[in-house]
Amino acid sequence: MFRHESFDRSLFNAAPARPLALDPGFRPLALGVRAYRRALAAHGSRERVVLGLEQNAGWAARLELDVFPGGADEDSLRYVSWMLNGLLWACGGSRAAVSGPRALCEAIAEEYGPRGPWAFEREIMGLAYSQPFSVEVMDEVPVPAPRPLALGGNLEGCRIGFDLGASDYKVAAVRDGEVVFSAELPWNPKAEADPAYHYARINEGFRLAASHLPRLDAIGGSSAGILVDNQVKVASLFRAVPPGPFEAQVRPLFLRLREEWGVPLEVINDGDVTALAGGLSLERNGILGIALGSSEAVGFLDRAGRITGWLNELAFGCVDANPRAGTDDWSGEPGVGAAYFSQQALDRLAGPAGFAFPPGMALPERLRDVQERLARGDSAAREFFLTIGAYLGYTLPWYAEFYDLEHAMILGRVTSGEGGELILARAREVLEAEFPDFAARVQVFLPDEKSRRVGQAVAAASLPALS
Template identity: 45%
Template sequence: MKSFKRIPKFIPELDPGFMPISLQNREYREALALEDEKVDVKVAIVGPKGFVSTTKLQIFPDSADKNEDNIQYVERLVKSLIWVKGGYKVIFAGPNYIGQHLKMAYTIGGERDFDVVFMRDVYDREFEIEITDYDNVPESNEQVKKLGRNLEGYRIGFDAGGSDRKVSAVVDGEAIYSEEVVWHPKITKDPEYHYQGILDSVKRAAEKMPRVDAIGISAAGIYIDNQVRAASLFRVIPKEDFEKRVKNIFYDVAANIGDVPIEVANDGDVTALAGAMSFQENCILGIAMGTSEAVGYVDKNGNITGWLNELAFVPVDYSENAIMDEWSLDRGVGVSYFSQDAVIKLSPNAGIDLDENLSPADKLKVVQNLMEKNDERAKKVYENIGIYLGYSLAYYSDFYDINKVLLLGRVVSGKGGDILIEKANEVLKVEFRELYDKIELITPDEKMKRVGQSIAAASLPNLSK
C-alpha cells in the first residue's frame, strides 16, 4: 500500500522487501478507526446451489491520497475471497471507482484473466463482477457439506497422489488392507491410463472384502458433485478427452465396482479431516507445502466446508517487487512462499547455488541435505519461510477460525521444518499475541499416520442418506 507501510518486527533477511498483508491491513484499519467518516462496502461471492458468502467492510472516503489504497485493499480482499470460498460471481457495493476497477481487472484479457478463466472452467459458467447498491447485496448463505467420520461398513478409501496412488480396504474403521502403487498421472496424456490405474487399485481393495458399501476418494484439485473440474493429476490430458473421459472418471470407476455410493474431496480437506479425527479437535487448517501450497479446513462442527481453500493463489505480500507466480501471473501469492518454489527462490540469496538442470524436487533435496548438516545458509532459508508463515497465518485467520495448523509436505520435513515452525511461532508471539495464545502449529503424529489419508477418505460417504 502507498500510505500504509508498517515495518515488520521480523524482516526476512533473504527477502527484505516483504510487506505482509496482515500487518499492512492492520495499519489500514487502525488509521481508518480514527476517521470520523467511513464508507461502507459489501462484497458477496456467489457459487452453485445458492451458495453466497458476504463480507462487510469499511474504507476511507474518496480522496486523492487514499483512493489508491482503497482500491488495493478491496481488490486483494476480493481476490482472497474468490480463492478461499470459490464462486462464479462477485457482487460489489461501494464506490464506483473501485467497482469499475474490479470489472476491468476481472475480465478476459484483464489483469486477473487467470482467475476469470479458472473460475469459469470450474463452475461451467461465465465469471462476472456485478455492481449494485448496498442493500441489494444478498446476505450469506453458506451451506456446509457434512462429510467424513463415517466408519461403519465395508469401505474403500482411495488417495490419488501425483507420484503414487494409495488404497485401503476399511471394515468398520479398521484398515484390513493397504497398498501404494507408483504411477505417473501428471505426464500421461491418455485418460485410459488414469482410469485403469484407479480401477486397478479400487478392485484390489474390493477383493479383500465380502462387499463394498462405499468408496471415498481424496485427490488434489477441485471437485463439484464428485466431478473433476480442475486437477493437476489430469493437467496434460487434452480438453476434449478431459470432458469425455475424466470429468466423471470416479463415477465410472464406481459403476464398474457395482455402482456403489462415492464421495470425492480435495486432498487438503481430507488431510485436515484426518488430523481432526486423529487429534479429536476441530477448527483445523491443514497446509501441505510441496510442489504447491495445498490447503484444507475442518470447521468448528467438524465439517469440511466445501470451500475452494486454494490458498496457493491468495496474496500474502503487498510488495510491488514480490515474486510473480508463473501460472497465475500475480505477485505475492501463497505458492511462491509456501512450496518448494519458496526454497528455490530464497536459496541463491542465501548463497546456495542450485544447478539449473535439476528438477524443482531435486533442488529442494539439495537444500534439505545442507540443512541436515546444519548449514547456516539453509537455516536462513527455513527461517525466512517461517517468517512468511507467521505473518500469513494472521491473514488466513481473517477467513478461518483456527485452533490448530497442521503442517505437512516435503518443505516442512526434517530439521528445516522444525526451524520453520519455531520462527513462525516467534512471529505470532511478538506480532499477534492473541493468535499465538490460540493457535498451535503441529505436524502429523503416529496416530494420524496410522489413520492415514486413505482411511479418512473412506469415511467420506454417508450411508444414511
C-alpha cells in the same frame, strides 16, 4: 496494473519487523491490511463496502469492510481488491457482488472484468462453475445461507482411501477405522496427456489396496484441484490432457470409477481432507488444514465439525503484496500461496540460499536433498525452513480474515522431519511477536510423522456413507 502503481509509497509496503534473510522483499498482506486499518482509524471517518460471492446453488459468502471516505485512493482499491481475491480463492463463486462508494465499486468491477488484471481468477471460476465469472455493483449484497457438506467420519466397513498429489499417489486400506495397509505410489500425472494413463494408475492403486481387504464397501479420495459433485472441474494434475479428452474422460473420471467398482465413491479437494484428518484424529473442530506438498492444499472444518463446501484454493490466493514477488508455476501471478507453501518455494529461494541442484532435478528430489542437508547440519537448509515458517506466521492472520479458525494444522512433504519443527517454531515466534492476540487464540500444530505422510488417504476413506 492499477493495484501495483506507486507501491513504494503504499500502506501495503509493510515489511516484517525482522526482514527475511532469503526474501527481504516479502511484504505480508496481513501487515498491509493492519497498516491500512490503523491509518483508517487515525483518519476517523469511513465508509462501508460489502463483498459477496454467489455459487451455482446460491449466495455463499459475504464480507463487510470499512474504507476511506469515497474509496477513491489507490490503497482502498488495493485493499478491497485483495480482500475480494482472498475471499474468491477461499470460497469460490460464479459471480461477485460489491456495494459501497460508487467509484470504488466500479473500479473493483473493472479490475475483475474482461480487461482487468485478474484474468486467471476469471478463467478458473468460469471453469469451476461452468459460466463466465462477473462482478456486479449492487445496492445491497444478499446474506448467504450456510450449506455445509455432510461428508466424512464414516469408519465402519472395509474402505479404500486415496490422495492424489503431483508427485505421488497415496492409498490406504481401512477396516472399521483401522489402517491395514498403506502405500505411496510414484506417478507423474502432469506430464501425461492420455486420460487412460490417469484412469489406469488410479485403478492400480485401488486394486492394490483392495487386495488387503476381505471385501470392499466404499472408496473415498482427495485430489489436488477443484472438484464439484465428484467431477474434476480444474486440476493441475491433468494439465497435459487436451480440452476435448479432458471434458470427455477426465471430468467424469471418478464417476466412471464409481460405476466400475460398484460401491459408494466420494472425492473432494485434498485440503478439505487435510482438515477432516485433523478433526477425526484429534477430535478438534475449527481447523484450517494446510498441506505443504507439490502445491499448497488447504481445507477447513468449521466449529461444528463440518466441511463447508468452499473451494479453499489458497494456493492461488495472494499472500505477498509486493508486485515484484515470485510467481507460481501455473497462474503466473506474483505473491501467491503455492510459491511460498510448497516445494515450489525452492524455485524462489534456492538462489539466495546458495543451493546448487543438478540440471533437470525435479522438485521432490530437490526437497529431499535440502532435507538431507538439514539432517547434516547445513545452515542454509535450516534458513530455508525457517523462512517457510516466517511466511506461515505472517500469513495465518491473513487467512483468518476469511476463516473462523481455532486451530491451524500444518502437514505435507515439506514438513517431514526436522524441517517441520523449524517451520512450526518460527511461525509461532512470528505470531507471538507480531500478532499476539492471534497467537493467544489459535493453536498451530503439526500432526505426528505418520499422519503427515498418509493421513489424508486414511481420512478420505471415511468420506462415503454406506447405503
